[in-house]
Amino acid sequence: MNAPVPAPGKPRHWRPTPLVGGAAAVHAGALAALAVSPATWPWAAGGVIASHLALTAAGLWPRSTLLGHNWTTLPASASARIAITIDDGPDPEVTPRVLDLLDAHRARATFFCIGERARRHPRIVEAIVARGHAVENHSQRHRHNFSLLGPGGLRREIEAAQSTLGEIAGTRPLFFRAPAGLRNPFLEPVLCGLGLHLASWTRRGFDTRTGHAALVARRLLHGLAARDILLVHDGHAARDANGAPVVLAALDTVLRAAAGRELETVTLRGAIAPMLR
Structure with a gap:
């Protein structure tokens, strides 16, 4: 079901989805971890790669709403x-x-x-x-x-x-x-x-x-x-x-x-x- 959103035709405020927000948090966390302890780079890199894979998978799924609002059915x-x-x-x-x-x-x-x-x-x-x-x-x-x-x-x-x-x-x-x-x-x-x-x-x-x-x-x-x-x-x-x-x-x-x-x-x-x- 499509979540309520403003009608099209006028600019609207963008709010990141949980997936997009989570990926941003992973990137920020990876940078912070590296600044504190460079030895954690394998874990930081793994988290960043995993987030990119999730974002890519969502983008390859045309009917997905993981990246934002998407009309898949009529109201x-x-x-x-x-x-x-x-x-x-x-x-x-x-x-x-x-x-x-x-x-x-x-x-x-x-x-x-x-x-x-x-x-x-x-x-x-x-x-x-x-x-x-x-x-x-x-x-x-x-x-x-x-x-x-x-x-x-x-x-x-x-x-x-x-x-x-x-x-x-x-x-x-x-x-x-x-x-x-x-x-x-x-x-x-x-x-x-x-x-x-x-x-x-x-x-x-x-x-x-x-x-x-x-x-x-x-x-x-x-x-x-x-x-x-x-x-x-x-x-x-x-x-x-x-x-x-x-x-x-x-x-x-x-x-x-x-x-x-x-x-x-x-x-x-x-x-x-x-x-x-």
């Missing part, structure tokens, strides 16, 4: 609704077809867009908004070493995407999703300063790796319940044996199943609308 007020989140676009071939599919199901989705791709395809971003969906921040360049960046690098990457997407979409993003979901302890303070909330997912289809739409759909539908956040991709989409992006058939199956279970779709910002009043 309780979302009731019988789910969120479809779509990453890595916009893509000039796939995104328009995804939009048509969403229209056919009268569904709403949240597109986590890459700033550089949005700059190359601004009309697609405008169409996403015009057709009732939300555009959120997925970094400016989707760098593979994103989780290795320091505070300055993270801020520049995220701020650039905020500026790009805000300019094109007409509304600045409220949510951020890290590339591949990987992050480090410096990310949460940066997000707090920018008024962004981290959002991951309840389950994902691995549709950038799997070329079988039925398997992708089964992963997304297994245990599907109200307030779930589902992850698929319009960018970097895997293709089936006929060359079609698997996201199309998989998403069609998921939306039909959700309707059969009387689950409506909502954007992330739509789900938290009561918090923004």
Whole structure:
């Protein structure tokens, strides 16, 4: 369950989690021990290494809240609704077809867009908004070493995407999703300063790796319940044996199943609308 936090959109005070605070205490304790007795260095080094391993493990777990607040499900007020989140676009071939599919199901989705791709395809971003969906921040360049960046690098990457997407979409993003979901302890303070909330997912289809739409759909539908956040991709989409992006058939199956279970779709910002009043 997500702990109560201020609504996104405005800078907030950063408070370290117990894991982050504990790691800082270990570092301080190691330095103090070395100052008093240099011979304790093996124990000091061991403690520091162990704390780094714990922080790294938390950063490699996309749904973890050990490094800071993380939306893994919708708030309780979302009731019988789910969120479809779509990453890595916009893509000039796939995104328009995804939009048509969403229209056919009268569904709403949240597109986590890459700033550089949005700059190359601004009309697609405008169409996403015009057709009732939300555009959120997925970094400016989707760098593979994103989780290795320091505070300055993270801020520049995220701020650039905020500026790009805000300019094109007409509304600045409220949510951020890290590339591949990987992050480090410096990310949460940066997000707090920018008024962004981290959002991951309840389950994902691995549709950038799997070329079988039925398997992708089964992963997304297994245990599907109200307030779930589902992850698929319009960018970097895997293709089936006929060359079609698997996201199309998989998403069609998921939306039909959700309707059969009387689950409506909502954007992330739509789900938290009561918090923004």
